[in-house]
Amino acid sequence: MTEMKFRDLSHLGTLDDFLDEDGIREEVTLRAIKSVIALQLRQAMKDRNLTLSAMAAEMDTSRAQLNRVLDPDAANVTLETLSRAAKVVGRGLKVELV
Template sequence: MEKSKHLGSSFDSFLESEGILEEVEAVAIKRVLAAEVSQYLDLNQVKKTVFARRINTSRSQLDRLLDSENPSVTLQTMVKAARGIGKKLELKLAS
């Protein structure tokens, strides 16, 4: 039986060796934000059009944010959405 080259390594190191670590991290961050915004809208019975107007963006931009498979959303929209649900989006560089 052939020994796995990834045995004992971290999942991050596996993703990095596959060349997809950054992409996977970005999608995960967006999915968390989308889930939080979606939950806020549901719990508070806020319609998407009303929320989009409240955060000064378009309904289509909000739809892109809420679509976990769509990576094309701007940082500005993410910040607005976080503020719209009473939270702060923090971005940091870490080593």
């Protein structure tokens, strides 16, 4: 069996350093947060056996708007809409400044 050799890459810095250097840290972070929220909402819908139509009706919105909420790449979703979606699946939405 061949022994693996690892190079010292500590001089490259962290992922945050890389993202800051490229000026995309905030954008990447926001996209990651939206992806996680969309995934959590989809899972909660599945756990509650909610269809897209039923979820949209309970949110008093269209299926097209709900699809934007559930689309990890759709960034133009209001906090109010996310909060309504969370409420329908029995969850809450927490937003904080760090």
